[in-house]
Structure formats: structure tokens, C-alpha cells
Amino acid sequence: MKKIVVLGSGMVGRIMAIDLSGDFEVTAADVSPDNLAKLEGTAVKPLRADLSSPKALRGIVEAADLVIGAVPGSMGFATLREVIAAGRDIVDISFFPEDALALDDAARAAGVTAVVDCGVAPGMSNMILGYHAARMTVHRFACYVGGLPFRREFPFEYKAPFSPADVIEEYIRPARYIENGHLVVKPALSDVENMDFDEIGTLEAFNSDGLRSLLTTVKVPNMIEKTLRYPGHVRYILALRDSGFFDTDEIDARGRRVRPLDATSAVLFKHWQLHEEDDEFTVMRIVVEGVERGLRKAVQYDLFDRRDRTTGFSSMARTTGFPATAAARLVLSGRLTRKGICPPEFLGADPAAFRAVMDELAARNVIYRVKDIA
């Protein structure tokens, strides 16, 4: 039986480990005993390890046929580099800030397949665009995505499994888009618009920096990505931002030197923290427009996924983790052999691979509804 090691057994890592443990021998490595304790009663072998140590990491991944990367974003790039250096194939969802394609030469040289950004967005959004871009001339790509709690609590009506500092980082970083073939940069949180969704009603969408590898790997003249929140969220975030609560220059708070951003993150932590038992959902809409075999074509994908009450798996874990486990199955079964850094748009360009991923998702009740809108 082939061996998989999952690096990081957090909210998503654990679900990926469990998902793969039916068909593979799976070890989940994490520094936190609490995280590992949650694997009790599953077929996954827990391994306590400090993954920030290159030496420990090397020893762990060398025992595996394939590695799943699910470490915190701040550790993601270094971890990927080590796994490539160890010559192991990897499917990664760590969402690190660095450009994975900088490791492309190293991965090719090592004969490694490294599927990166293989979650929901980035991840499925890339795969869907990759699929269509390979068979039509795409004029416009738009992705709207968000993960939200069902319980709407004043004022932000938002919770996330990551730290407020990471969320705020997304609210600060300017958004890079492609407009008429040119890279344009827009302020974060700009262009707020309301959008209606069948299952949840009206949400608001705003600019965020989520296109990542798509900015360079595909030639589509118009591409945007927007984040979805409950209406009103952005006004309260702007109120904080414009009042200086995200500033990074130290201020004097009655004799204590502190960065406003750090104080704000600490204050928001307990209000924004998504707990495993919180009922939440993932919503994503993708629109691909262009010309296919001489005819105008526009296709829309809609995902609305909620926490699975049977397994207890959060929607965030399901929608992010299952694309990665599907990709892992493709790699291990020899159906995905491309060497080097492989963002999901490359995977999607292969229709058999794309359909295999969509089938694996559907088998886990993660359903992308597809319809032609022109």
C-alpha cells in the first residue's frame, strides 16, 4: 500500500488524512498534540513533529510516496522547497505568499510533481479556468468566493479558522487583476457590489488579491477575483482601516508601545475565531466567457457547500481538502505525471484529470452546478 504523509493536521489537513486513509497508508504530522488527538479512532497514524525543522521534515517525507502540504502559510514555501529537495511528489494547499513557480526548475530537476494551491480558490477556480482555456478562447474569467458562518453576529458577521491577522492581510493587500490584457492593481476592499445566491440570499463582493498563478499562466484578457461576505462587512472593515486600526507604525497606548494592527488582531481574535462546531458554508461562483468553436460561450459554476453534519467535516475543510486529495489520487495512480510546479490550471487542462477531480468531489457531495449562461 502506498504511503502518504500529511504535513499539518489542522482543520483541513486532518480531513485530507482521513479521506486518504481508506486507500493508502497515511501518517499525519503536526506539532500540536491537540491536533493529533483528534485523529483518534481513525486509520491515520499520528506523528508529533516540529515541521519547521528541515532535518525532521526530511526524515518524515522520505518515508512517503507522496506528501500533502497543509502547514500554516508562513511555513508553506520553505516546506515545499524541502519536499522537492527530498524528491517527493507533493500536493499543497498551504497558501503561502511566495511564488511557487520560483521552485519550478528545482522540481523539474528533481523529477517531482508539485501540485500547488490545490484548494478551492485558489484551486478549483484555477482548475475550471484551465479546463476551459484549453478548449476555447476565454475573454473573461471571474471568481467570487467566500466562507461564512450561518450565524450572523454584529458587526462583522464573519468567522474564519485562520487568525484575524491573516484575514486583515487580505484586506490590505492590493488586488491584481487583468483588464484588457493589462495587469491592473486595485485597492483591497474596492468595487463593492451585491450579488444574489439561491441558497443564502444577498452577499457583497469586493476586490481581493486571489488570482495568483493565473496572472501569468493563462492568457485571458480579463480576470478578476472577488471575496464574498455578508452585506455591510466591508463598511465596518473600512471604518477600522480608515481610522488607523490596521496601521503598522507603533503608537503609544498609555505608555505601552504597540502596533495598531497587532492590537486589532488580538481584539478580533475571539470574535472571529471559527470553532470546529460552528455551522458554516462555502459559496463560490465562477464565470468563464469567450468563444468556443466559433460560437459565443458563457458558463457559470456554482458551489454551495455546507458543513457535513454526518462526518462533522467543516465545509471549509471539505471544499479545500477534497480537491487536494483528488489530485493526490491522480498523482499516485500515474494519471498526473507532469513534472515541476503544477498549479491547478495545468491539471484542469487535461479533461480526463479534470473530470476525475470533479467526480471525486461529487462522490463526497461537493457539487459544482454548471450551466451555460449564453
Place this chain on the structure above:
Amino acid sequence: MKKIVVLGSGMVGRIMAIDLSGDFEVTAADVSPDNLAKLEGTAVKPLRADLSSPKALRGIVEAADLVIGAVPGSMGFATLREVIAAGRDIVDISFFPEDALALDDAARAAGVTAVVDCGVAPGMSNMILGYHAARMTVHRFACYVGGLPFRREFPFEYKAPFSPADVIEEYIRPARYIENGHLVVKPALSDVENMDFDEIGTLEAFNSDGLRSLLTTVKVPNMIEKTLRYPGHVRYILALRDSGFFDTDEIDARGRRVRPLDATSAVLFKHWQLHEEDDEFTVMRIVVEGVERGLRKAVQYDLFDRRDRTTGFSSMARTTGFPATAAARLVLSGRLTRKGICPPEFLGADPAAFRAVMDELAARNVIYRVKDIA
């Protein structure tokens, strides 16, 4: 010529000193050379002094026939106590948290007239109620008051000459009202309602703790005080409050221990700071209802005062300072002789004194429009 010493030469103290310097020999004492420098070219004698030193304070006030108290609220009570101990009459606008009436016995024993809370609200609001309560049975008293900038800047549309910590304190302290003869306590920022004003349009009013001495000095079965802000202000304040930004338990902000309230005050400081050149206004509406000589009576006072572009005096200084200088003139001319702590409702109960104050205000173009509304 009688001698007056003004303790505190800040935004209001300085204007009071200048106002009185036409008729009296006025000294303004302040610890800040910057504040004193602004007196250059006036008839006021500047005196640099640390008013937190009882000894220094005693020496300064003993040279005066009357003292004006305009120190920061945190120093107000101690300053008043010292002035009474020195046997000097005082008119005070320091707005300290302690109960001035606790010094009533000391003031009577010293033969001192101490007019306290003698600004706009508290101040004119008390005086107006005192005037009517002495000549009718008052069933209901309501006071709506706010000072605002003309320039409305997202998100709070607010500026004040005091520190954000003092403003936030007013947004935290529960509001004490009288309802059907009983003391009731309501959360700060509650009962938000929109109100229209001829000069500025719609403002929002919310509960705040401003009745102070009126809670015990007059027998009116229904009394409320509300603060006025631009519509929407309260929602943004509630967003901060409910998210924990006003909390006073220390948190860990990336290794720095800080109280959220202190960090919030420091962040808001530069956004909320009213500068002397900022164009601002004061708006107040007072409603007194009841029965006078067997007939139902309801009277409404409306104040809308703006910064005086000729003198440069802010509306805040004009509306707060001129009631105090008018009261000072009454004391010095022997028209107000009551000994002890004298909140403005006692002054207002004397119709001659009340009219004298209103005339002094009108002479300075601070106009209370009065109309019967029933």
C-alpha cells in the same frame, strides 16, 4: 478693579479669560506655555503654574476675588476643594466625575459661592430647567445636545477637543434617567432615534449620562438627556464596543501587553482631534413640559451656535464658556449670593439671574430660541 484668576487656559478657559478681561483684571494660569502663548495680544495676564500642586494653587487663588475653574476633568474635584478651602468664590466648568455636592458643607462653612457644571450641558440645560421648575409643575424634561464638526469624515463624522478616552468613557458609562419618578439606568448608546434640526438636518440621539445634579436637586418625574451625533455614528461605535475595542482587560498583541481601550484611544486620537481652526457647531434642544397656573405648558429651547469667524472662538468655547462668565459677573456684582455648592438649576430658579445670563449670552450672539409647543 476686581481680580479674577482662570485656572486652565485651554480652548474654553482662554476664551473665558478674554471675555472677562474687558471688565476685570484677569490672570490665566496653565502648565502649558503653548496654551499661555495664545493669550498674547490680549489683556489677560498669563501665569505658568502646575495647578496639580495644592500649594501653588493656593497661592494663585488667594490673590483673586473670584476663580474660574477650567482644568481637565480628572483634576476638577481636587481643584474645587482647594479653592473652597482658600475661601474664594468659584464658577466651574471642569466636568469632573465626582459629585460636587459632597463639598456643599465645606463651601457653606467657608462662606463660598461655588457655581459648578456651569457650561452648556451641564450648565444651561440645568439653568433652563431650574427656571421653569420654580414657576410650574414640570412633568417632563428632555435635553438633546452635541458638538460636531461641519466636515463629516468617514466613518465617525466626529471630532472633539478632548481625548478619545474621555469620549469613549461617555459611550461606556450607563445613563441614569428619571422615569415615572424612579431612577432608571439604561445602557450607554441605547435608544437611538433620529431628530431633525432646521440648520443641520437629521442627527441621531442616544442615551448618555448627563443629568448629574438634576437627578437629586429637582423633583421632576421624567428626565432624560441624550447626546447628538451624525446618523450612523452609533453603529460604528457599537461595532467597536461589541468587538471588544473598549475592553479594559489586558490582551497580548504580538508579545505586547495592552488594554484594548488604551490602544483604541491612541488610534482614534489623530482622527478625532478637533483643531482650533476646525469649523464646528453646538446644537441643543431642551423640552420642558408640565402645568403652569393650571394650564398645560410645553416649551422648547433651541440652540444652534457655530464657530465665530470674527473672533475665531469655537462654538464649543462660546456655548460652554459664556454661561460661566455670565455667572461670574453675577457673583462679582452681588446679584448671586447663595452660599455653598450651587449647580446652575439653583441659579436659574432666580428669574432675574436667569434673564441676566440669557442677556449676556445673547449679547455674544449665543441665541436660545424659545417657543411654546403646547
